[in-house]
Amino acid sequence: MSRPSPQQTSRGAAISAAVVAAGALGASVGVGLLFSSSLHKYWPIFVAVAGALISAVGAATARLVKITIPHRIRVAIIGSPGVGKTMYVTSLFDRLQTVPEPSFRFSPSSETLGRVFDALNGLRRGEWIQRTARDYLYLYSAKISLMAPPQALLRLFPGRPAEYELEFADAAGEQIGEMVPGSVQWQAKTSYFSYATDSEALFLVIDFPAATGIGPQITPPLSEQVNDLIFVLQTVCEARDIGPSQLLESPVAIILTKCDIGLFPDPDPDRNDGEFINHVTSQLFNDNEDLSRLMAVARSRCRWVASFGVSSLGPLGASDKPPQRISPINVTQPLEWMLRVRYRMR
Ligand SMILES: Nc1nc2c(ncn2[C@@H]2O[C@H](COP(=O)(O)OP(=O)(O)O)[C@@H](O)[C@H]2O)c(=O)[nH]1
Ligand SMILES: [Mg+2]
Numbered sequence: 622m623s624r625p626s627p628q629q630t631s632r633g634a635a636i637s638a639a640v641v642a643a644g645a646l647g648a649s650v651g652v653g654l655l656f657s658s659s660l661h662k663y664w665p666i667f668v669a670v671a672g673a674l675i676s677a678v679g680a681a682t683a684r685l686v687k688i689t690i691p692h693r694i695r696v697a698i699i700g701s702p703g704v705g706k707t708m709y710v711t712s713l714f715d716r717l718q719t720v721p722e723p724s725f726r727f728s729p730s731s732e733t734l735g736r737v738f739d740a741l742n743g744l745r746r747g748e749w750i751q752r753t754a755r756d757y758l759y760l761y762s763a764k765i766s767l768m769a770p771p772q773a774l775l776r777l778f779p780g781r782p783a784e785y786e787l788e789f790a791d792a793a794g795e796q797i798g799e800m801v802p803g804s805v806q807w808q809a810k811t812s813y814f815s816y817a818t819d820s821e822a823l824f825l826v827i828d829f830p831a832a833t834g835i836g837p838q839i840t841p842p843l844s845e846q847v848n849d850l851i852f853v854l855q856t857v858c859e860a861r862d863i864g865p866s867q868l869l870e871s872p873v874a875i876i877l878t879k880c881d882i883g884l885f886p887d888p889d890p891d892r893n894d895g896e897f898i899n900h901v902t903s904q905l906f907n908d909n910e911d912l913s914r915l916m917a918v919a920r921s922r923c924r925w926v927a928s929f930g931v932s933s934l935g936p937l938g939a940s941d942k943p944p945q946r947i948s949p950i951n952v953t954q955p956l957e958w959m960l961r962v963r964y965r966m967r
């Protein structure tokens with residue numbers, strides 16, 4: 622796990638100290654001028670100009686410090702075994718390297734890239750992704766730089782990118798139902814649960830086949846998956862001391878994976894698959910009793926909630942073999958949404 626580098630932190634501190642010193646010097650010169658000359662009758666103008674200068678210096682300092690100290694954005698990806706969590710993170714980190722999104726740049730760590738390429742090479746050899754080992758927490762990390770919109774007083778200046786550490790934690794998922802604070806299991810698995818409770822965002826994952834009954838059913842029934850996710854949400858709120866009148870400030874993305882299975886049986890070259898999946902999944906979240914129950918609980922406890930439909934592999938056609946090449950659909954949308962709402966990415 623990475624921290625803000627000391628170099629960058631001290632650069633931020635040095636810049637803010639320099640800006641504050643310049644402000645203090647300017648203020649003393651102003652006061653000196655005022656009392657040593659006949660200008661003292663214009664004191665209201667001096668006070669107004671000094672006020673404007675001080676607020677501009679404050680805003681600039683805050684922005685500079687924000688730019689030079691990278692935050693760590695931790696995303697916990699949670700869902701039952703087999704819903705496609707590991708495949709989703711793999712596909713996301715592969716796709717983010719070439720995302721045509723001008724607002725952010727992305728560079729995965731070499732360890733993460735090694736894991737992603739191992740998984741993709743396995744698919745090419747005809748092997749499905751390996752089951753995530755129980756009790757392990759796999760971290761996928763990258764540096765990202767975001768173009769944030771300029772703040773009020775700084776609109777005249779071009780926006781500058783801010784650097785963040787992005788980290789996704791993927792676990793096997795067997796332990797969701799054991800997420801009881803204070804229980805022996807909870808204490809034994811602190812790394813996973815404290816990751817979930819401390820994370821900056823939650824990605825809750827359900828698979829499209831379980832949600833619709835279409836395609837192979839390899840995961841627990843939908844109502845069970847939904848109950849487990851509601852349990853996780855309530856537990857995270859409890860662990861963070863979020864009372865019923867407060868809202869969890871971490872964005873919560875509810876993601877339906879394997880939506881390519883929903884594109885069956887009519888592959889259509891004229892259709893935009895991404896939009897089609899979004900249309901189908903938003904209807905599902907309205908019409909399906911379990912999914913709308915999950916949505917209602919999430920909305921009552923969290924400030925930012927949105928649902929997404931993704932396919933980590935892309936259309937497979939009639940084959941049930943791993944594809945030679947993945948063509949993911951909508952996989953970057955939850956992250957882009959989360960960065961926009963929480964980090965005000967442009
Ligand atoms: N059709 C389709 N199948 C998928 C997709 N993602 C995962 N799968 C299937 O679901 C299985 C389990 O995925 P995995 O990522 O290991 O699930 P996890 O246990 O949640 O990490 C994979 O071996 C694939 O067979 C997808 O986008 N489309
Ligand atoms: Mg897994």
